[in-house]
Amino acid sequence: MTYLKTFATGLVAAAVTAGMAMAQDAKVIGVSIPAATHGWAGGMNFHAQEAVKRLEEVYPELDFVLATASDPGKQVNDIEDMVATRNISALVVLPFESEPLTSPVQAVAEGGAWVTVVDRGLSVEGIEDLYVAGDNPGFGRVSGEYMASKMPDGGKIVVLRGIPTTIDNERVAGFESAIEGSGIEIIDMEHGNWNRDDSFNVMQDFLSKHEQIDAVWASDDDMAVGVLAAIDAAGRDDVQFVLGGAGMKEMVKRVMDGDTMIPADVTYPPSMIATAIELTAVGMTSTAPVSGTFTIGSVLITPENAEQFYYPDSPF
Amino acid sequence: MASETVNMPERRRKLPSMSVLGPVIALLVLVAIGAMMNPNFLGAGNITNVLARSAFIGIIAVGMTFVITAGGLDLSVGSMAAFIAGLMILVMNAALPVLGVGVPIILLGMATALIAGLLAGLLNGFLITTLGIEAFIVTLGTMGIYRSLVTWLADGGTLSLDFGLRTFYRPVYFDGILGVSWPIIVFALVVIIGEVVMSRARFGRHCAATGSSEHVAHYSNVNVNRTRLATYAMLGVLVGVATIMYVPRLGSASASTGVLWELEAIAAVIIGGTVLKGGFGRVWGTVIGVLILSLIDNILNLTDLVSPYLNGAIQGVIIILAVILQREAKAKG
Incomplete structure (x- = not known):
């Protein structure tokens, strides 16, 4: 009896809900x-x-x-x-x-x-x-082509990578093939996890480790923020520019204002x-x-x- | 025969036990490895970098040592730091038109951080002591709350300090006295005060008593609830202090600020020889723990020994090894 009643109530409820949806x-x-x-x-x-x-x-x-x-x-x-x-x-x-x-x-x-x-x-x-x-491979390729055009005589760069994922691998592969034969040498690569604090620490360590760094591919605008702070704190003037990516509004603003440290950015909207x-x-x-x-x-x-x-x- | 038995305890007193030596040896080994791998490792620049970036976790970990010693736990500190950083930036930006760039606005920001930290710590402590809810559950809850709040405050993006203000505030992270930067000085002061309170003051003894046996502590006239509440409040204030050092570095806070800081702080405390179940704490050990954790990262960045994919694994192995080293020694005597 009770079981039947419950069942019936349930049926009615279901019918009502269905009706409402209709x-x-x-x-x-x-x-x-x-x-x-x-x-x-x-x-x-x-x-x-x-x-x-x-x-x-x-x-x-x-x-x-x-x-x-x-x-x-x-x-x-x-x-x-x-x-x-x-x-x-x-x-x-x-x-x-x-x-x-x-x-x-x-x-x-x-x-x-x-x-x-x-x-x-x-x-x-x-x-x-x-x-x-x-377009992740394209993101890497456009970044690499820009680096190559900006440094016609080649140079030594460090690369900050994102969180280890397919996305990151495709970008780096695209970048590496674009700078092939341009004389640009990647002297170090570490994961900054698309995070400002992590990239700050990694960049500080890169600056301790290498005496000459010509440019940085930060590969992301959040990481570029950390990289810039580290370079600034170390007072190093060998780094000519930092290339981020994604199109964060603060970075686009700096490009717009003609900042020489941030001469360009690559979109990933x-x-x-x-x-x-x-x-x-x-x-x-x-x-x-x-x-x-x-x-x-x-x-x-x-x-x-x-x-x-x-x-x-x-x-x- | 008799003279031998008399000599035994003396000899023991001269050689500290492995539980004391373990973390120190691990740290020395890491320093030696670092120095061999890269000539810049022991340079003033690198040492300053490592110590300054350890300061955030270090200051928090000193507070965590007291909480754990008193038998508690706080998982909310990383989110709390992010939330306080966000709040501080909002308050300072809002006060900018009134106060202008100058010392008063920085002091206002600092006061905001300390008060917010105190309140957040008191809230955790109140829920745990007065309402009697498990510390793990309470702080797991507040961890989620603060993380969401900072995401909400930042509208999913990043809160940034006004540019002029950031330039003015920057020296708090990057400058210092006689080449020792402020975060390192503050970290050192917090450690010294923490060590004295833990080993010399009544509060430290109360924490240990509370953590080792609540009932015995209660019958020994220790106010267990007030002691616990005080440890959480103190940790909250120290999170505020860490945030004061953190904000001037990049001048921003987002949902990714302070992620996993709580686990790093807890790991540092345990590596340093504090017992996770409570009852015994060692502030200077915590410092060694913090330094070990930052040095692993630093060394892995400075060398090309291992694939960067394995950084986490190396860290895990060293944490477990450091603790095994202590436990083995304790079990043997």
């Missing part, structure tokens, strides 16, 4: 991204929120649910929750790590939802409908998440085809074009 009749787009644990991710969070805010006004028939995860496990839970409780029609995901996210995202795709993958690819090809990719959300919304609401791969190239920022890459309102 009544709403809005398509839900789930956005799952890593939390703002470093500068670039902070900028990416900012642009994701801005894009969601704007699109909710433009398309009243779309609902967005945004979740930020501090580790891959949490991100898998977020995606499962979105499917179970919000019945999403599309998922925009920037995977924390490729491997652990592949099968959960595959399950979403098999459930019939549209899948957009951003920046980091999944480890199995062909799951996603749309891939909005940053965190706003690519906005591109992905916008394209997904277009796909959901129109007949325009948006499937395929959309690669966002890394561009060299110089004093001449710096103004168009300067976003003073962004936190990054």
Whole structure:
């Protein structure tokens, strides 16, 4: 009796919920991204929120649910929750790590939802409908080509690497092949983990270890901040310039102002998440085809074009 | 026969036990390795770098020594440092139009850091002592809270001190007296005061008594709760002191500030011979622990011996070895 009653209540509740969902009749787009644990991710969070805010006004028939995860496990839970409780029609995901996210995202795709993958690819090809990719080898190549053009007679440089990941490996490989034969010699490489404090310590040690360093490829603007502070504190004037990367607003400002220590920067825009959300919304609401791969190239920022890459309102 | 038995304890007193020697030997071995690997290792520049960057963790670890000695634990210190750094930067930036660049605004920033640290420490202590919640749980909770708060304050990005202010405040990290930089001087003062309090003052004895047996301490007229509360408050203030030294270095704070500082501080305390279960603490040992940890990083950067992927593994091995060295000696007598 009681069992039956419980069962019946459950059925009614389920029917009501389903009815409500039907009544709403809005398509839900789930956005799952890593939390703002470093500068670039902070900028990416900012642009994701801005894009969601704007699109909710433009398309009243779309609902967005945004979740930020501090580790891959949490991100898998977020995606499962979105499917179970919000019945999403599309998922925009920037995977924390490729491997652990592949099968959960595959399950979403098999459930019939549209899948957009951003920046980091999944480890199995062909799951996603749309891939909005940053160009990591290109990021390294553009950086390397700039170094080579800036130092025509070659020279000794040190390199700070990011957190040991595929992204970092691709960038460094791109950089190394671009400076091949230019006479530029990498005399040391260490991981600064895309972190200001770590890169400060590493650079201090590089300066103790090497008497002559002509230039630094910091490979990231946060790391460039630490590197500059270390050079400044050591009072060394052998380092001619530091090349960062990503397009942090403070660094773009310095390029714009013609700072000789920061003569250029290479973009890896965190706003690519906005591109992905916008394209997904277009796909959901129109007949325009948006499937395929959309690669966002890394561009060299110089004093001449710096103004168009300067976003003073962004936190990054 | 009789003379031999009399001599035994004397000989023992002359040779300190392995638990005292262990960390010192480990440190000396590291220094020797460093000096062999790179001629710049013992240069004044490198020594200043290593000591100054050890100061943050070191100052916090001295406070942690008291907390652990009294049978507690604090996992929130890294997040707390990031939060206080963020708060300090916000307060100083906000006061800039009123106070202008000068000594008063720096003092305001320092006061903010110390008061915020004291309050944060008191909050941890209150939840642990008065409400009787496990220290591990309380500080795990506040660790998450402070980390989120700094991310929120920074809007996911980085909080930066006004440029003019940073230039004015910079000497607090980079300058000093007679070539010894301020972080090193402050670190040394904190260690000296900590060592005296731990080994000579009543408070140090109360901490050890509380950590070794709460009941016995209680019956010996030690106010257990107040002692514990005081250790957390003291640690909070020291986190504030560390932040005062940290902010002028890069003039910024973000969600990635102070990540894993709590574990480095705890590791340093344990390497130094303080017992994790409480009851016995050694402040000077903690200093050795901190130096060992920073030297490993420094040596790995100065040499090309191992793949940088393995830095963490080397650190782990040395931490465990340093502790084994002590335990072995203790077990044998």
